Amino acid sequence: MPQSSHVPLATLERLPAYLRAIDALTSHGVGHAPSSLVAQRSGVSSAQFRKDLSLVGASSGVRGSGYDLAGLRGELRDVLGSAERVSFVIVGAGHLGHALAASSSFRRGGLDMLGIFDIDDEKVGTQIAGVVVRHDSSLADFVAENGVSIVVIATGPDSAQSVADVVVRAGAQEILNFASVVLQVPPCVEVRSIDLGVELQMLALHARGSQAMAQVPSVR
Amino acid sequence: MPQSSHVPLATLERLPAYLRAIDALTSHGVGHAPSSLVAQRSGVSSAQFRKDLSLVGASSGVRGSGYDLAGLRGELRDVLGSAERVSFVIVGAGHLGHALAASSSFRRGGLDMLGIFDIDDEKVGTQIAGVVVRHDSSLADFVAENGVSIVVIATGPDSAQSVADVVVRAGAQEILNFASVVLQVPPCVEVRSIDLGVELQMLALHARGSQAMAQVPSVR
DNA sequence: TAGATTGTTAATCGATTAACAATC
DNA sequence: TAGATTGTTAATCGATTAACAATC
Numbered sequence: 001m002p003q004s005s006h007v008p009l010a011t012l013e014r015l016p017a018y019l020r021a022i023d024a025l026t027s028h029g030v031g032h033a034p035s036s037l038v039a040q041r042s043g044v045s046s047a048q049f050r051k052d053l054s055l056v057g058a059s060s061g062v063r064g065s066g067y068d069l070a071g072l073r074g075e076l077r078d079v080l081g082s083a084e085r086v087s088f089v090i091v092g093a094g095h096l097g098h099a100l101a102a103s104s105s106f107r108r109g110g111l112d113m114l115g116i117f118d119i120d121d122e123k124v125g126t127q128i129a130g131v132v133v134r135h136d137s138s139l140a141d142f143v144a145e146n147g148v149s150i151v152v153i154a155t156g157p158d159s160a161q162s163v164a165d166v167v168v169r170a171g172a173q174e175i176l177n178f179a180s181v182v183l184q185v186p187p188c189v190e191v192r193s194i195d196l197g198v199e200l201q202m203l204a205l206h207a208r209g210s211q212a213m214a215q216v217p218s219v220r
Numbered sequence: 221m222p223q224s225s226h227v228p229l230a231t232l233e234r235l236p237a238y239l240r241a242i243d244a245l246t247s248h249g250v251g252h253a254p255s256s257l258v259a260q261r262s263g264v265s266s267a268q269f270r271k272d273l274s275l276v277g278a279s280s281g282v283r284g285s286g287y288d289l290a291g292l293r294g295e296l297r298d299v300l301g302s303a304e305r306v307s308f309v310i311v312g313a314g315h316l317g318h319a320l321a322a323s324s325s326f327r328r329g330g331l332d333m334l335g336i337f338d339i340d341d342e343k344v345g346t347q348i349a350g351v352v353v354r355h356d357s358s359l360a361d362f363v364a365e366n367g368v369s370i371v372v373i374a375t376g377p378d379s380a381q382s383v384a385d386v387v388v389r390a391g392a393q394e395i396l397n398f399a400s401v402v403l404q405v406p407p408c409v410e411v412r413s414i415d416l417g418v419e420l421q422m423l424a425l426h427a428r429g430s431q432a433m434a435q436v437p438s439v440r
Numbered sequence: 441t442a443g444a445t446t447g448t449t450a451a452t453c454g455a456t457t458a459a460c461a462a463t464c
Numbered sequence: 465t466a467g468a469t470t471g472t473t474a475a476t477c478g479a480t481t482a483a484c485a486a487t488c
Contacts, residue, residue, distance in 0.1 A: 010479060012425065016418045017402055034445060043402040043413075046445095047481060054447055063446040064488040086424040095322065099315035104377075105400045105417020111424055149427040152420070157324075174423040180325045182237055182263040190426050192419055193263075197325020198236045199412055200372070203394040204306040204331055205232065206410050207369040230455060254469065266469095267457060274471055283470040284464040446487080453480070463470080 007079070011052045015076050016108070017042045018049070022073045034066035082110035087146065091163050092154035093118035093133050096178060100154055101129040114146055119159075139163070143170035152176045153183075164191075227299070231272045235296050236328070237262045238269070242293045254286035302330035307366065311383050312374035313338035313353050316398060320374055321349040334366055339379075359383070363390035370394045377401045384411075 021041035025033055039049035053061065053072075056079050060071035090097050093116050100106055101116055116128055119136045126133050134142065143151065151167045153160050153175060160179035167175070168189055177183055177193040185191055241261035245253055259269035273281065273292075276299050280291035310317050313336050320326055321336055336348055339356045346353050354362065363371065371387045373380050373395060380399035387395070388409055397403055397413040405411055 008479065009422070013418060013422060016400075016415065016421060020400065021402070036445090041402065043404075045481075047483090048479095050445090050447065051480080061446055062488060063486070064444045066445070080421060081425060081428050084428050086427045088420070088424075095315045095319035099319055100416060102315065103416060105415060106420060108417055109421045109424060111420060150420070150423050174426055176419055176423055180236075180240065182241070182261065184263075190423065192423060194414065194416070194419060195236065195325060196320060196323060196414070197328055198233060199396055199414060200308070200326060200331060200370070201236060201300060201329045202229070202233060203370050203396055203410065203412055204308075204329065205301060206394055207306045208301050208304050228455065256469090265457075267459090268455095270469095270471065271456080281470055282464060283462070284468045286469070444488090447484105448486095449482105449484085451480105451482080454478085456475105456477070458473105458475080460471105460473085462472095464468090 007055050011055050012079070014042070014044065014048075014052055015056070015080055017044075018052070019073060019076050019080075022069050022076075026069055026073070031069055032066055033069060035061070038067065038069075080109055082108075085110050085112055086150065087112040087114045087148055088150035088152060089113070089115040089117060089139075089143065089148050090152045090154055091117045091136070091139065091167075092156075093120070093123045093128060094154065097152075097154035098128055100152060101131065114148060115142055117142075136163075140166050140170040143167050143172055147171070149173045150176065152178070154178050157181045227275050231275050232299070234262070234264065234268075234272055235276070235300055237264075238272070239293060239296050239300075242289050242296075246289055246293070251289055252286055253289060255281070258287065258289075300329055302328075305330050305332055306370065307332040307334045307368055308370035308372060309333070309335045309337060309359075309363065309368050310372045310374055311337045311356070311359065311387075312376075313340070313343045313348060314374065317372075317374035318348055320372060320398075321351065334368060335362055337362075356383075360386050360390040363387050363392055368392060370396065372396045372398070373403075374398050 018038065021038050024041060035050045036046040039046040058072060058075045060068045060075060088111060090101055097116060101113060106113065113131055116131055116133045117136050117139050118124060118133055123133050124135045149172060151172045153163055155163055157179045160177060160181045161183060164175060164183045164185055168185055174190045175183065177191055180195045180197060183191050238258065241258050244261060255270050256266040259266040262269065278292060278295045280288045280295060308331060310321055317336060321333060326333065333351055336351055336353045337356050337359050338344060338353055343353050344355045369392060371392045373383055375383055377399045380397060380401045381403060384395060384403045384405055388405055394410045395403065397411055400415045400417060403411050
């Protein structure tokens, strides 16, 4: 059960897919399976799957027979630490903010969405996915008072940096940034940026059969 | 100008950020700058920036003085190959599909959005970002007839696999998948999956100060 | 026991960082 | 020339793959 002092980020990022594969199998009545089956459903090789489990310290495998899925599920969940709740807010109640708030995957793993913020007075007061939309002007106080550690930025590129400035000053520790801007923040703040356009551009390189893309691994 | 036979994927993924940094500097009247400045604006070290340029075969740097931004911009754009147009469609006209369609970053780099598809008859016929929403039933024909190579899946997890099946049969070569499901496709089809919930979960691990996260690099 | 499948080791691959010689 | 900054090399780090000994 105890995992080694640090698990590679790449491994951690695959755990949710393993959990989904396990859940899918379980709901089909499969309670026990070899690495090859779970791996195939997760889009990775069985070698990588087993390697990941080993890095994570999982122990519900039995040589010659496979894994007890219920036990494995519990171990993976423990690594992701969903027991301890973590709260976050979304800034930007446009289509993207709306999509994120409603997304089932934002509700997984011990995450609590405390609020959604927008500058548009029309939107303020309405509810999205059961959470009320507040005005941006109350963002700083809200983050500070509720000890919100994660802020999701779903605004346009122009306001992203100023939102980051505000929430960092208010004590936010982590930012998930969907605006295509490189945020400048103090080193103690962790930023993950996802530029949806960049993902599309990488596929476009493939489509063009660009020389630059000579060989890129499939599926990521 | 000619780049070596294959540029690392990690390098290619940073080029758009470099382009944005260069554009920002240019619009501030800066026409020439050292690697350290562009790198800082792009959120990377100057060493990495120069290394990337070298991998890409850029040549607008001058020892002792820096880079000609206009020249550099042109070279980077050439690598991304935006000259040759590539067309794509979005499946799913919910909030996510809407957000993607409207996103300025989806309009960059020689990308043409040809259509948006949804099952909901209410949405069919309306326009999003100047593109008409069509019914899912016409998806296969549309992809085949227009030689669409990239399909963006912005549906819920339940329909994602069946959409993938349809478009692959119709000839799509690349899929950008936002549903949290591992798609099973033939090896010739390139899939990039982005699970927005996973990104949030990784930040949550940090927030919890989980042992598993002992040391993870900041900013990605 | 024989067959199957794990967990781990070693080899490979890819990406980042640091340092510095080349040179404007 | 002296100072600055590039482009590249070598060292490090991290992640993946392959292979197989351990063992149920």
